[in-house]
Amino acid sequence: MYSLSHALFPLLMALFGASTVSSMHHTTAAFSSGLRKTLRQTHHCMFPGAVPITESDKETCAKQTGQVAPSNALVGKPSQCRCKHGYPQAFSLDPVPPTQQFKRSAINRVNSGLLKLTCPLVVNSIDVLEDEGFIDKMNSILAATEEGELFQCMEECMEDAHAIHSSTRKKLIFGGNTEGTFDDNENFQMLKSKLGDKGAEYFLESGVAGANPLSKKKDVKCLHAWLADYLFRIADGEACEDGMTRNHPIGEAILLSLEERGVDFTGTDSCYHVCSGGVDAEGGDGAVTIPIARNKQRKKKDKEIERRRRRQDRNE
Numbered sequence: 001m002y003s004l005s006h007a008l009f010p011l012l013m014a015l016f017g018a019s020t021v022s023s024m025h026h027t028t029a030a031f032s033s034g035l036r037k038t039l040r041q042t043h044h045c046m047f048p049g050a051v052p053i054t055e056s057d058k059e060t061c062a063k064q065t066g067q068v069a070p071s072n073a074l075v076g077k078p079s080q081c082r083c084k085h086g087y088p089q090a091f092s093l094d095p096v097p098p099t100q101q102f103k104r105s106a107i108n109r110v111n112s113g114l115l116k117l118t119c120p121l122v123v124n125s126i127d128v129l130e131d132e133g134f135i136d137k138m139n140s141i142l143a144a145t146e147e148g149e150l151f152q153c154m155e156e157c158m159e160d161a162h163a164i165h166s167s168t169r170k171k172l173i174f175g176g177n178t179e180g181t182f183d184d185n186e187n188f189q190m191l192k193s194k195l196g197d198k199g200a201e202y203f204l205e206s207g208v209a210g211a212n213p214l215s216k217k218k219d220v221k222c223l224h225a226w227l228a229d230y231l232f233r234i235a236d237g238e239a240c241e242d243g244m245t246r247n248h249p250i251g252e253a254i255l256l257s258l259e260e261r262g263v264d265f266t267g268t269d270s271c272y273h274v275c276s277g278g279v280d281a282e283g284g285d286g287a288v289t290i291p292i293a294r295n296k297q298r299k300k301k302d303k304e305i306e307r308r309r310r311r312q313d314r315n316e
Contacts, residue, residue, distance in 0.1 A: 047092035047114060047168050048243030049232040050076030060087055063277045064118040066290040073097035073111055075172070078231045082265070085272040089119035089265075090228035095169050095203075096187045108190055112203065112210030114165050114172075115228035120274045123291040125263045126223045126254070134257060135220050138250070142218045157249050158218060161229050162207025164243045170204055226250045 046052070053074045061071040070093070077088040093111045117123055142154055173187045182188040191200040205213035209225035220226060230251025235244040258265055271288045 046076050047232055048164060049079050049234075050092050051079045053077055053088075053091065057088055057091070060275055061091055061116075061118055064120055064275055064290070065116075065293075067293070069109065070116055070118075073109070080231075080236070082231065083119065084267040085275065087119070087272065087275040089122060090115055090117045090231045092116075092232065095172055096190065108194065110191065110194060110203070112206060113208070113222075113225055114169055115208075115225055115232065117224040117228040117231075119265075119267075120291055121263070121267060121271045121288050122227070122258070122265050123224060124288065125258055125261070125265075126227065127291065128261075129254070129257060130223055134254075135223060138220045138253065139218065142220075153247070153249050155218065157245075157247065158208075160245065161226075161233075161250075162211060162213070164233070165207045165229075166205050166213070168243075169206070173204070220250065223254055227254045230254070 053076060057077055058071040058074055061074060062068055064087075065071075070091075073093045074091045075094050076092040078090055081088065083089050092115055093113065095111050095114060097109055097111065099108050117126070142151065173191075174182060174185055188200065191203055195203055202213060203210075207213060208229055209222040211219065211221055230248045233244050234248050234251065235246050255265060268288070274288050274290060
């Protein structure tokens with residue numbers, strides 16, 4: 001089971017209720033004030049806790065997501081595999097992946113988020129959590145506990161993660177050389193051409209899931225990105241280096257919420273069919289299907305709302 005700090009208990013109580021929390025078997029650990037640490041340059045500009053990917057990993061990502069573009073931007077995967085079938089559950093991305101060449105044009109893509117959760121079982125389950133308002137619930141708890149130990153625990157977790165994502169993004173873009181001027185850097189020039197001068201600066205400084213660096217509001221924003229951050233950076237042992245942590249209350253709360261709903265994030269007996277390419281997005285085997293990208297879900301929802309509005313206007 002997961003190792004939780006005492007400071008996390010009030011959050012769990014607020015999210016799940018006393019009866020659920022009391023039934024969970026866990027070990028307690030006092031919140032460490034040493035969570036925030038000086039970031040050291042990661043080896044080969046990799047995300048903390050990452051190891052290099054293989055060609056097989058790229059194929060797995062394409063099967064998990066049903067998309068080719070993300071697999072072309074992969075840089076690393078978590079060093080610890082928690083999937084019972086041995087498949088990566090998340091990947092780190094190149095913020096400025098190589099230009100994609102098409103028949104009629106070339107496209108320069110940018111990734112505001114450095115991590116992508118890809119396990120179909122977990123992604124679909126977190127989609128449900130977000131639809132049920134879990135993000136708003138966590139944000140409301142953050143807003144209501146600004147002076148307590150719980151807020152300090154959550155705030156430090158968020159600030160550390162945002163700083164690590166910003167630092168790693170710069171190293172990936174500038175090859176580890178983050179000192180001096182960036183004006184002669186080809187990647188930075190491409191960013192400015194796509195995002196504008198201020199947009200490029202915000203891009204470099206943004207945190208988890210591209211969180212706005214200037215916002216004073218504590219916003220969890222994306223459960224998928226925070227769980228991916230947990231999978232990369234959580235340290236099971238005593239050693240805690242290069243941006244790793246033994247305390248990740250946001251990731252722990254998400255995992256416990258999945259567990260409370262009966263979801264085993266290590267996998268089911270048959271979920272591997274998606275990752276191996278044996279299940280498509282339409283048919284499936286009655287268990288797990290390829291997730292629909294959240295931006296496509298939002299577009300579909302917006303279109304449906306617009307269709308309903310038009311029907312209502314016609315009937316009036």
